[in-house]
Amino acid sequence: MCKSSSCFVEKSMKTDIFPDNPYLLLTPGPLSTTKSVKAAMLKDWGTWDNDYKNLVQKIRQRLVRLATNDEQSYTAVLMQGSGTFSVESVVGSVIPDNAKLLVLVNGAYGRRMADIAEFLQIPTLIINAGDLAIPDLFQIKKTLLENPEITHVAAVHCETTTGIINPVDEISRIVKSFNKVFIVDAMSSFGGIPLNISDLNIDFLISSANKCIQGVPGFGFIIAKVDRIKQCKDRARSLSLNLYDQWKIMEGENGRWRFTSPTHVVSAFHQALLELEKEGGIAARYKRYCRNQEKIVKGMAALGFNSLLPRKLQSPIITSFYYPNEKFEFIKFYEILKKNGFLIYPGKLSNISMFRIGSIGDINFKDIDKFLSIIKDNKFW
Numbered sequence: 161m162c163k164s165s166s167c168f169v170e171k172s173m174k175t176d177i178f179p180d181n182p183y184l185l186l187t188p189g190p191l192s193t194t195k196s197v198k199a200a201m202l203k204d205w206g207t208w209d210n211d212y213k214n215l216v217q218k219i220r221q222r223l224v225r226l227a228t229n230d231e232q233s234y235t236a237v238l239m240q241g242s243g244t245f246s247v248e249s250v251v252g253s254v255i256p257d258n259a260k261l262l263v264l265v266n267g268a269y270g271r272r273m274a275d276i277a278e279f280l281q282i283p284t285l286i287i288n289a290g291d292l293a294i295p296d297l298f299q300i301k302k303t304l305l306e307n308p309e310i311t312h313v314a315a316v317h318c319e320t321t322t323g324i325i326n327p328v329d330e331i332s333r334i335v336k337s338f339n340k341v342f343i344v345d346a347m348s349s350f351g352g353i354p355l356n357i358s359d360l361n362i363d364f365l366i367s368s369a370n371k372c373i374q375g376v377p378g379f380g381f382i383i384a385k386v387d388r389i390k391q392c393k394d395r396a397r398s399l400s401l402n403l404y405d406q407w408k409i410m411e412g413e414n415g416r417w418r419f420t421s422p423t424h425v426v427s428a429f430h431q432a433l434l435e436l437e438k439e440g441g442i443a444a445r446y447k448r449y450c451r452n453q454e455k456i457v458k459g460m461a462a463l464g465f466n467s468l469l470p471r472k473l474q475s476p477i478i479t480s481f482y483y484p485n486e487k488f489e490f491i492k493f494y495e496i497l498k499k500n501g502f503l504i505y506p507g508k509l510s511n512i513s514m515f516r517i518g519s520i521g522d523i524n525f526k527d528i529d530k531f532l533s534i535i536k537d538n539k540f541w
């Protein structure tokens with residue numbers, strides 16, 4: 161008899177009790193997951209049992225391996241809640257009292273990091289590039305030079321607000337030339353865009369279950385330098401979001417979470433990691449996302465929709481499109497697409513009329529062709 165979790169998934173699949181989802185999510189997390197990822201949630205787990213803790217340990221190992229080949233220097237910590245909880249856990253747990261944070265902002269998620277720091281009364285400086293540009297590297301250098309009291313720098317890899325991709329490699333080179341601790345919100349990019357955490361010398365990288373790894377929502381994770389996390393004892397500004405304590409127990413007690421963990425979500429995430437590997441790893445997934453994104457942009461352009469960002473700033477994760485004209489009614493557009501099997505995102509900028517289409521998740525060319533044909537066949541303006 162087969163007892164492993166993947167066999168359990170296969171058996172569940174054979175019963176085929178799942179109806180198809182009423183629509184695909186063309187949104188960058190939550191996103192469309194495979195049936196087998198959803199099926200992995202059909203089993204109940206005991207959190208103190210070794211089977212479950214082993215699963216957690218396998219996940220932590222795999223995450224580190226996805227980020228670097230220097231497995232000794234890095235560790236992974238899983239944290240309950242949505243991605244923001246993990247960001248708050250890092251910002252609140254790694255910056256000591258007498259320190260100062262520099263946050264690079266070009267969208268809502270950079271702003272959110274600065275908001276968290278402000279809420280926690282951490283002295284913070286912000287470089288705001290505006291929502292349509294990457295941060296000015298010279299300004300970063302100048303700010304670090306003029307403000308030697310800065311100890312930590314935080315940046316967003318892919319700003320999901322617009323889909324802009326920030327040059328974390330160049331930013332890292334500057335941050336490290338000043339010897340600062342580097343925090344990266346790679347929420348919407350990790351697993352979908354190749355990134356080597358040790359080459360980039362990132363100290364803390366944050367992502368979550370429901371983005372490019374293609375799991376379901378319920379927890380986030382932090383991949384961090386072991387030496388750095390060891391320095392964080394007694395720094396946390398929150399009990400439940402204490403990153404050091406979460407790591408200490410997860411590491412010291414072989415995969416135990418401090419408080420009740422989202423067991424079904426963890427199981428689905430493990431399945432999602434196996435499927436990422438089966439697809440060919442991050443490099444293969446990145447290619448699929450790039451092809452999806454290019455196909456969406458080309459198809460939309462042919463239908464009269466221009467994208468917001470120039471090609472060189474555009475990530476393969478999500479694309480912002482201008483409304484085609486004044487008469488365009490987004491609500492109607494949204495409802496017709498939903499009725500025909502696709503959910504998209506509204507815009508996230510207050511001053512520009514736009515909407516967003518994600519290119520990540522379990523979606524392929526056939527889905528995109530269908531999506532484009534629905535837009536073509538309906539008169540929206």
Ligand SMILES: *Cc1c(COP(=O)(O)O)cnc(C)c1O
Binds near residue numbers: 347
């Ligand atoms: C999704 C996302 C987050 C976290 O958002 P939650 O809603 O808390 O999961 C943070 N940063 C970026 C760049 C994101 O895309």
